[in-house]
Amino acid sequence: MARSLMQRCLAVLALAAIVSADRFSDQFGLVGSGGDVQVKDDGNTQEVALIMNRGSGGAGFSSKDKYLYGEFSVQMKLIGGNSAGTVTSLYLTSGEGDGHDEIDIEFCGNLSGDPYMMNTNVWASGDGKKEHQFYLWFDPTADFHTYKIVWNPKNIIFQVDDVPVRTFKKYDDLPYPSSKPMTVHATLWDGSFWATRKGAIKIDWNQAPFVVNYRAYSSNGCVNNGGSSACPAGSNAWMNRELNTKELGTVAWAEKNYMSYNYCADGWRFPQGFPAECSRD
Numbered sequence: 001m002a003r004s005l006m007q008r009c010l011a012v013l014a015l016a017a018i019v020s021a022d023r024f025s026d027q028f029g030l031v032g033s034g035g036d037v038q039v040k041d042d043g044n045t046q047e048v049a050l051i052m053n054r055g056s057g058g059a060g061f062s063s064k065d066k067y068l069y070g071e072f073s074v075q076m077k078l079i080g081g082n083s084a085g086t087v088t089s090l091y092l093t094s095g096e097g098d099g100h101d102e103i104d105i106e107f108c109g110n111l112s113g114d115p116y117m118m119n120t121n122v123w124a125s126g127d128g129k130k131e132h133q134f135y136l137w138f139d140p141t142a143d144f145h146t147y148k149i150v151w152n153p154k155n156i157i158f159q160v161d162d163v164p165v166r167t168f169k170k171y172d173d174l175p176y177p178s179s180k181p182m183t184v185h186a187t188l189w190d191g192s193f194w195a196t197r198k199g200a201i202k203i204d205w206n207q208a209p210f211v212v213n214y215r216a217y218s219s220n221g222c223v224n225n226g227g228s229s230a231c232p233a234g235s236n237a238w239m240n241r242e243l244n245t246k247e248l249g250t251v252a253w254a255e256k257n258y259m260s261y262n263y264c265a266d267g268w269r270f271p272q273g274f275p276a277e278c279s280r281d
């Protein structure tokens with residue numbers, strides 16, 4: 001979570017083990033001071049609330065296992081009302097440091113009535129200026145919706161309620177997260193300095209506590225805690241997954257109707273020319 005926060009809006013993960021029968025506490029460690037992460041685990045349903053108060057510094061939870069490829073999803077219900085300045089995330093990271101890999105979904109809050117923004121990003125060997133940002137076609141604060149990251153040797157797929165909105169492909173000559181195992185994280189933090197209109201709008205602490213709810217966490221990945229990878233039965237379904245024609249259609253639909261930022265169209269940011277993948281198909 002101490003990643004360089006400046007250019008990015010960060011992201012999240014969550015909790016009720018569907019694929020694995022593990023209890024929340026077996027799978028995750030908590031981040032934040034007592035009470036900031038509330039786990040409701042009746043053995044059947046697991047829900048987690050991340051709570052942020054003035055001075056609390058944010059909250060989160062992190063997987064104990066590391067994964068090298070997998071399919072990770074969670075249902076989230078974002079902060080209602082004035083959430084400007086807050087950042088809620090679901091992300092995978094290989095760790096801090098210059099050469100790290102990371103895959104992000106980050107939700108930047110907004111003023112009441114203004115839309116949440118969903119940032120997606122991929123970092124490979126420390127290079128991460130690859131944002132696609134979207135508004136959503138529903139109110140993400142009204143109900144739970146499912147957010148999913150598929151990460152395999154061919155591509156990374158970002159999916160909202162089973163609608164793929166982005167694919168980030170691997171090209172053999174370009175950086176791609178393919179060798180560093182990653183942990184899964186869900187966080188809620190104060191991103192006032194950069195999240196909402198580059199800091200023009202700060203968190204209104206009178207609205208605190210800010211609460212994000214997670215449920216139905218599912219991870220279906222190859223566990224790799226430093227040796228060989230152990231892939232679960234049935235992993236071929238996501239290990240080989242690429243978007244079909246219909247799914248490429250939903251990506252085009254999301255880009256056309258809901259995209260608010262594409263790094264491959266930001267000439268101001270890349271005066272020397274766009275990253276190479278921008279001109280590949």
Ligand SMILES: *[C@@H]1O[C@H](CO)[C@@H](O)[C@H](O)[C@H]1NC(C)=O
Nearest residue numbers: 108110114115117195196197
């Ligand atoms: C907040 O709403 C405004 C107005 O619609 C929009 O321009 C902005 O991109 C939204 N998101 C953030 C994170 O500020």
